[in-house]
Amino acid sequence: MNKKKVYPYWFLLVPLVLYALFFLLPSLLGIFYSFTDWNSRTVDDLHFVGLKNYIEIFASDKDYLSGIGHTLMFTIVSNIVKLIPALFLAVMLQEGLRGKNIYRTLLYLPSILPFVIIGIVFRSVLNYNNGLLNSVLEFLQLGFLKQKWLSDLGVVWKSIVGVDAWRGIGYVMTIFIAGLGAIPKTYYEAAQIDGANFWQRLRHITLPMLSGSIMINLVFGITYGLKVFDIIYVLTNGGPGHATEVMTTYSYQMYANGQYGMSVAFNTILLIITAVVGVFIVRTMSKKEVQQ
Amino acid sequence: MKRKVISAILCASMLTGMLAGCGGGSGSSSAAPEASGAGEASEAPASTGGEASDAGSETGGSAAEATEDFSGQELSILVSAGWMDNRYDETIARFEETYNVTVDLQTIPADQYSDLLQSKLTTDSCADIFWIQSNPFAIESVIVDPEKYCIDFTGAEWAAKMPEARLSSCEYNDKLYGLQIWHNSPEYVMVYNKTMFDELSLSVPKTYAELLTVCEKLAAEGITPWFMPGADGWQHQLAFFQIGGVYEQTKPGLYEGLNNNTETFADNEKMLEVLGQFKELSDKGYFGEDWIGTDSTNMSNEFGDRNCAMAMANSSFIKQIQEDTGTSDEFGLFLIPLGDNDTFPTNPAGPTMFGYNGTEHPELVKTFFNFVCETQSLQEILDNSPAYTNVHMNDDAVEQHWLPEEEAFMSTIDESKMGTSVLQTGTKYTNDYWGDFGADMIAYCQGTMEANDVLKNMDANRAEAAGVVGDPAWQ
Numbered sequence: 001m002n003k004k005k006v007y008p009y010w011f012l013l014v015p016l017v018l019y020a021l022f023f024l025l026p027s028l029l030g031i032f033y034s035f036t037d038w039n040s041r042t043v044d045d046l047h048f049v050g051l052k053n054y055i056e057i058f059a060s061d062k063d064y065l066s067g068i069g070h071t072l073m074f075t076i077v078s079n080i081v082k083l084i085p086a087l088f089l090a091v092m093l094q095e096g097l098r099g100k101n102i103y104r105t106l107l108y109l110p111s112i113l114p115f116v117i118i119g120i121v122f123r124s125v126l127n128y129n130n131g132l133l134n135s136v137l138e139f140l141q142l143g144f145l146k147q148k149w150l151s152d153l154g155v156v157w158k159s160i161v162g163v164d165a166w167r168g169i170g171y172v173m174t175i176f177i178a179g180l181g182a183i184p185k186t187y188y189e190a191a192q193i194d195g196a197n198f199w200q201r202l203r204h205i206t207l208p209m210l211s212g213s214i215m216i217n218l219v220f221g222i223t224y225g226l227k228v229f230d231i232i233y234v235l236t237n238g239g240p241g242h243a244t245e246v247m248t249t250y251s252y253q254m255y256a257n258g259q260y261g262m263s264v265a266f267n268t269i270l271l272i273i274t275a276v277v278g279v280f281i282v283r284t285m286s287k288k289e290v291q292q
Numbered sequence: 293m294k295r296k297v298i299s300a301i302l303c304a305s306m307l308t309g310m311l312a313g314c315g316g317g318s319g320s321s322s323a324a325p326e327a328s329g330a331g332e333a334s335e336a337p338a339s340t341g342g343e344a345s346d347a348g349s350e351t352g353g354s355a356a357e358a359t360e361d362f363s364g365q366e367l368s369i370l371v372s373a374g375w376m377d378n379r380y381d382e383t384i385a386r387f388e389e390t391y392n393v394t395v396d397l398q399t400i401p402a403d404q405y406s407d408l409l410q411s412k413l414t415t416d417s418c419a420d421i422f423w424i425q426s427n428p429f430a431i432e433s434v435i436v437d438p439e440k441y442c443i444d445f446t447g448a449e450w451a452a453k454m455p456e457a458r459l460s461s462c463e464y465n466d467k468l469y470g471l472q473i474w475h476n477s478p479e480y481v482m483v484y485n486k487t488m489f490d491e492l493s494l495s496v497p498k499t500y501a502e503l504l505t506v507c508e509k510l511a512a513e514g515i516t517p518w519f520m521p522g523a524d525g526w527q528h529q530l531a532f533f534q535i536g537g538v539y540e541q542t543k544p545g546l547y548e549g550l551n552n553n554t555e556t557f558a559d560n561e562k563m564l565e566v567l568g569q570f571k572e573l574s575d576k577g578y579f580g581e582d583w584i585g586t587d588s589t590n591m592s593n594e595f596g597d598r599n600c601a602m603a604m605a606n607s608s609f610i611k612q613i614q615e616d617t618g619t620s621d622e623f624g625l626f627l628i629p630l631g632d633n634d635t636f637p638t639n640p641a642g643p644t645m646f647g648y649n650g651t652e653h654p655e656l657v658k659t660f661f662n663f664v665c666e667t668q669s670l671q672e673i674l675d676n677s678p679a680y681t682n683v684h685m686n687d688d689a690v691e692q693h694w695l696p697e698e699e700a701f702m703s704t705i706d707e708s709k710m711g712t713s714v715l716q717t718g719t720k721y722t723n724d725y726w727g728d729f730g731a732d733m734i735a736y737c738q739g740t741m742e743a744n745d746v747l748k749n750m751d752a753n754r755a756e757a758a759g760v761v762g763d764p765a766w767q
């Protein structure tokens with residue numbers, strides 16, 4: 001019996017201790033500090049302030065709630081914008097397309113670019129006066145489509161989500177391709193013999209068999225969306241005005257202003273939302289898998 | 293067995309390496325004095341003449357004695373990029389030669405400097421001299437405990453060389469801690485294309501109404517009247533804060549009230565008027581079609597190409613436009629006319645050096661402060677600062693390089709209009725929320741905030757900062 005155990009259980013101890021030390025403990029400490037007046041002056045002299053920091057976040061005139069709203073909106077929209085096109089791209093590139101490996105590589109490449117470089121490039125591309133995008137539109141006699149991509153309130157979120165999708169679709173697609181590769185070809189052959197069209201095959205074979213990959217992408221996408229910071233920081237830094245502030249940019253500003261207690265209170269709210277959503281998705285998808 | 297032996301040897305060599313590394317520090321520092329030649333030290337005081345002996349007397353002896361005292365010592369300086377640049381190189385080299393010491397200049401990128409300084413101070417590992425961007429309230433808010441961290445220079449000879457306005461950024465509780473050697477060129481006033489104004493028969497606007505007329509005429513010519521780089525995130529606020537004098541003029545005692553928490557930004561009529569004017573200029577497109585998305589990268593070229601006529605900038609920007617673009621146009625300066633402002637943006641803020649109280653060489657630090665205040669050093673610092681035209685110190689022997697445009701501009705301003713500091717450094721905790729205020733201003737211009745809410749947010753932010761510090765006026 002024991003021979004079947006390749007590794008003894010105590011092997012788990014090291015990663016568990018590291019996890020507890022570097023993840024659980026800081027998270028718990030963060031939650032503790034969110035109930036204090038911790039700031040740049042009171043590092044050695046903390047006072048318990050109860051829910052004051054949370055009340056400030058939810059009842060302040062500064063509209064921190066819009067930051068929470070923006071975060072949730074970005075999480076939903078960015079996932080829709082990435083997941084659906086990535087799925088179709090993956091299906092396309094799974095078929096016998098000539099040069100599909102080149103396309104796969106090209107689509108994946110943006111994912112490995114650092115956010116800072118993406119920010120510099122796209123701030124330049126999306127510049128209203130002399131950016132590449134508006135210049136191309138003008139060249140094509142499509143000047144009426146010109147936009148203030150990063151400064152117009154009606155357009156700025158679309159620009160951010162667009163750039164984020166450009167960066168992230170390749171990564172999502174790669175996970176889908178791996179999932180598609182695991183579906184036996186015989187299912188599709190049988191369906192084709194039965195006369196099933198593309199959409200029927202997609203609905204009755206691909207999607208159910210791909211639920212594992214969809215779950216992974218959803219969990220990654222939702223946690224990424226809730227924690228989003230880099231892409232917004234490099235493109236708009238929360239602006240114009242406060243139009244693209246999210247929870248993490250507010251948290252960052254508070255930390256920079258020395259209001260550490262408020263900053264970790266924001267992070268605690270984010271932690272709770274992420275944990276609840278993450279557990280919900282994993283449970284839902286696990287149930288579906290069992291049913292299948 | 294072989295593997296065990298190899299492992300043991302590798303472990304032993306690693307351990308030896310680590311021990312050698314740990315012990316290296318003291319060895320290298322003790323080697324420094326030997327490397328410096330004593331001959332150089334004895335020659336140096338003679339070359340600097342009387343000035344060096346002045347410095348020596350401050351430390352209780354002649355320069356020659358001081359040289360002997362300091363010989364081989366290392367003076368470390370912690371500074372943010374841009375505050376010293378190359379302008380101190382010549383003076384530092386002369387200081388090293390004079391006293392036979394080594395200066396270790398630790399220049400830190402600006403965005404990391406503040407955090408690094410705080411950690412160095414709190415861990416008692418700071419350099420002998422450190423710098424901060426000081427203003428009349430910065431010593432308390434940045435250094436927090438100057439008695440603990442700073443050398444008290446009260447009574448130092450060089451104090452007399454500092455202008456009264458700058459002393460306020462260097463003193464705390466009547467004790468002198470800092471030395472601020474900075475310039476007094478007009479900062480963030482309106483730079484305009486004089487040639488273009490003459491061609492279009494425009495005169496310099498002195499009131500907001502006149503500014504509107506000028507902007508209207510320029511816009512009709514297809515020229516952006518006022519180049520406003522909103523995407524920088526820190527420039528557009530200057531239009532509101534640089535005219536602090538006009539707020540004080542309209543409501544005397546406002547600054548004192550703001551510092552005692554008996555006045556607020558909110559409901560201040562003049563401030564509301566200025567914000568309203570700013571929005572009107574934005575709405576009319578006088579800042580350019582997309583000022584919120586435009587940064588200052590291309591600003592000098594926009595002037596050179598005659599795409600814009602005015603901008604808020606330092607007087608040295610004129611030189612930059614001419615050098616960058618080779619334009620033959622002439623440029624001039626005038627006061628920001630929002631709120632019918634007629635006051636000069638006096639600003640006592642500037643990079644300021646402090647002696648670290650925990651230094652092992654307090655006398656060497658004091659000597660360095662004396663040394664950089666000598667006429668020869670001040671002249672070197674000015675001559676090696678191409679962007680600055682003057683050094684703001686009480687020393688008539690220094691040959692200043694004022695631009696004719698600066699002289700012409702300064703001659704138009706009454707001295708009585710120079711008494712009030714700009715709002716951001718004349719009032720407590722205001723400068724700390726520069727970025728937040730700028731974001732609020734943009735939100736207001738885009739119609740997602742009310743003008744008074746912009747001001748209310750500043751009050752709320754200042755109250756938070758005061759609460760952090762435990763300011764009794766906000767208790």
